[in-house]
Amino acid sequence: MIDPVLLRENPDVLRQSQAARGDSVDLVDAALSADAARRAAIGEYENLRASQNAFGKKVAQAAKEEKKALVAEAQSLAAEVKAASQRASDAEAEFTTIVRQIANPIIDGVPAGGEDDFVTLREVGERPSFDFEPKDHVELGETLGIFDLARGAKVSGARFYYLTGIGARLELALMTLALDRAEKNDFVPLIVPTLVRPEIMAGTGFLGEHSDEIYYLPADDLYLTGTSEVALAGFHSDEILDLEGGSKRYAGWSTCYRREAGSGGKDTRGILRVHQFNKLEMFSYVLPENAENEHLALVSFQEQMMQDLGLSYRVIDTAAGDLGSSAARKYDIEAWIPTQDAYRELTSTSNCTTFQARRLETRYRTESGKTAPVATLNGTLATTRWIVAILETHQQADGSVIVPEVLRPYLNGVERIEPK
CATH class of the missing domain: 1.10.287.40 (Serine-tRNA synthetase, tRNA binding domain)
Structure with missing residues (x-):
């Protein structure tokens, strides 16, 4: 609000x-x-x-x-x-x-316009090049035994999948690496509920024009969350926080559910845009005057992950018309996907200023003794989609994929994923 x-x-x-x-x-x-x-x-x-x-x-x-x-x-x-x-x-x-129909006022400098009007802030890393015809992540995933799309569709329908064998271990490795990084930066780990009440979903700003993206269980009057941001925002609803240290940081691990009702048939191949996936989300409660600096800090944590995974990426300042109603500014990090010859979003991080906190009654006590709304921010630190960029970037001529060094300790030292 x-x-x-x-x-x-x-x-x-x-x-x-x-x-x-x-x-x-x-x-x-x-x-x-x-x-x-x-x-x-x-x-x-x-x-x-x-x-x-x-x-x-x-x-x-x-x-x-x-x-x-x-x-x-x-x-x-x-x-x-x-x-x-x-x-x-x-x-x-x-x-x-x-x-409640008025969106969070954007921060000065956010570009006007729609989805294609973003501003590229920087490009980092050398785009991978190959002396062979690279395979896309679907072919790699199936030949390496990383996922099974056919059985996912058989059991649950389109845009569902099984992560299998080393694929299941790879996702857990990715998520655990991110969780370790988050803890080192003072984020408290949480495994959060994925079903929330309407007032919490509405409080985060997700029941506006994109409410058709959300799964709803009418018999229970509960919503399935598309991001742990929702449960993390609700964690301190109706509370007065002690922010003497400047912030409270949480890292929420959850399964996420999205209907993808507005995707118009985009990315139906593979695991880039699916109905169910796992994600580790950073969430910060901060003093309003510290929100913009916290936003840059969240981006820096995401960039460090991208660099350590050996991915080429760009950081964009998302245009106002492509922001959710609760975000006053959003930075996306998009990794280079070789077979698509394009950057694709892997992370986003949003500064929601006091918009969500006003709706959810999350406050802090000022020096005068009065209460005021805190600022909230969120950002992805790992998710299933990242496997797409890792497979395509690190593939080899023999069909194998080199495991990024930072992930190897979480995979019992496996250095290369070989074709089945």
Whole structure:
């Protein structure tokens, strides 16, 4: 949720953000009107309530013969107070409905536009070249016994798969490496719930225009999460945090579920875009003034993983129209996939400023003793999709794949995956 003070005092910031995102600018004016109506209704209710309290004292002090007439007047006033309370509640609900449709205002410098309007910040590493015809990750995965797509489809349908043999070990190695790195950087490991209540899913901003991407269990009124960000954001909901150290960091390991309803048939081959996968997600609660520095720190942790895995990649500043509603800025890291002759996203990290915390009532205590919303950030540190880049980048002419050195201790020293 946006800051109502920002809405009242600097609505042009929100108008410009909405325009950059390609979202409705009229929502800002509608929210201003609803806010004015809400405040007026609350003021009316409070004035009537004060009058009621004062009148109650008058009735208590009145002579016996006067009380009968005064009680009737008090009852009339009570009815007015009740009606005013309902008007205030209705106005509050109307304001909340409108203001929740306004996305988090973007940070200065975020490029305007849509999916193709990102800005490349840097390219790192030499793109792999081969003196043989490289295989794609599907052929490599099947000949190396890393995954089984046919049986995944037989059991669960399209975009499901089995990780098999060394493939299962490879994913666990990748995730465990990331978890070790996270712990060294003060992230507390969590294995999180993957079913959450509607208020937690809504609080993170995932029940907006992309809600059709989410699996919902109506019999239980629970949502399957597409990222552990949701459970991590809910971890401290309705709490006041001690942020004297500047931040609280968590690393959430979970299975993730996505319907991919809006993918339009993209990447149906292989394990690049699937319905179920594993992911280790970094999540930070920080003081708002520290959020941008924390964002850069999360990117640096991701880049170190990319470099140590020997992957060529680029870092992009995602355009406003390609941000989720809760992100004020998002950096993606895309690895080079040789057989696609293209960069493909492996990680993203978002600065959600105070947007999620306002919805979830996650606060800290300021020096004045008052409470204020914290800032939240999230970023991927490992996921199943990374196997695609590892296989294609490190493949050899004989069909084998060299295991990146940093993963070998987690694979009992295996240096090369050989064809079955």
